Amino acid sequence: MKILLLSDIHANYPALLAVAHTFQDVSFKAVCNCGDSTVYAPFPNETLHWLQTHNCYSILGNTDRKVIKLLQGKTFKKPRKEEKRIMYSWTAENLSRKNSRYLLSLKKTAALHFGVHTLSLFHGSPEHANEFLFPSTPDKRFHELSNSCSSSIIVTGHSHIPYHKVVNHKHFINPGSVGRMFDGDSSASCAILSLTDSNITVQHFRIPYDPTSLINTLKSNNLPEIYCLMYLQGRKLN
Numbered sequence: 634m635k636i637l638l639l640s641d642i643h644a645n646y647p648a649l650l651a652v653a654h655t656f657q658d659v660s661f662k663a664v665c666n667c668g669d670s671t672v673y674a675p676f677p678n679e680t681l682h683w684l685q686t687h688n689c690y691s692i693l694g695n696t697d698r699k700v701i702k703l704l705q706g707k708t709f710k711k712p713r714k715e716e717k718r719i720m721y722s723w724t725a726e727n728l729s730r731k732n733s734r735y736l737l738s739l740k741k742t743a744a745l746h747f748g749v750h751t752l753s754l755f756h757g758s759p760e761h762a763n764e765f766l767f768p769s770t771p772d773k774r775f776h777e778l779s780n781s782c783s784s785s786i787i788v789t790g791h792s793h794i795p796y797h798k799v800v801n802h803k804h805f806i807n808p809g810s811v812g813r814m815f816d817g818d819s820s821a822s823c824a825i826l827s828l829t830d831s832n833i834t835v836q837h838f839r840i841p842y843d844p845t846s847l848i849n850t851l852k853s854n855n856l857p858e859i860y861c862l863m864y865l866q867g868r869k870l871n
């Protein structure tokens with residue numbers, strides 16, 4: 634069976650559509666999404682609608698949790714930069730009621746069963762939703778995390794860096810960011826997990842997309858110009 638792994642879409646619907654189009658002829662058992670589905674690109678409603686209509690297993694990321702705070706009439710201290718806070722407030726103000734309810738219904742983690750395999754979704758790590766895990770993170774840390782989660786497959790996001798590591802007989806996978814890579818390549822990142830009773834394999838993909846509608850929509854909504862540059866360059870500039 635094949636499972637499509639997504640994370641950190643960040644409301645970049647054109648990038649998400651490019652991923653969907655690329656794999657339209659692949660029969661997936663499931664689509665799993667590790668959160669940060671909203672904020673920084675201007676298509677939160679389209680993104681959340683797609684996740685719902687495709688019955689994705691989705692969890693919350695840190696940007697999603699801050700949007701929820703705004704929906705609940707609360708506020709937050711970080712991020713402090715005004716151009717970032719604008720993107721959060723714009724997202725909360727523009728979410729439809731249906732998509733607001735959907736976001737509010739999501740959990741921070743999920744555990745799934747696929748045949749003999751168990752798979753858990755986290756945004757940061759099994760121990761902390763905001764922990765950054767990278768390919769360069771010491772194996773000692775992955776070993777510690779393997780003892781805090783019983784699943785054989787642990788899928789995370791948050792760092793926007795794709796990897797697949799096997800530590801202590803457990804598979805740690807980050808599919809990278811669909812909507813906001815920082816490595817100078819603006820292409821969407823995702824992964825396909827293939828499972829048999831005796832084997833686990835992972836393929837990572839980079840998929841280019843046309844950012845024209847993204848840039849035009851940012852501009853038409855008078856959103857900070859810096860995000861146009863970031864999406865064009867595939868870099869984190871703030």
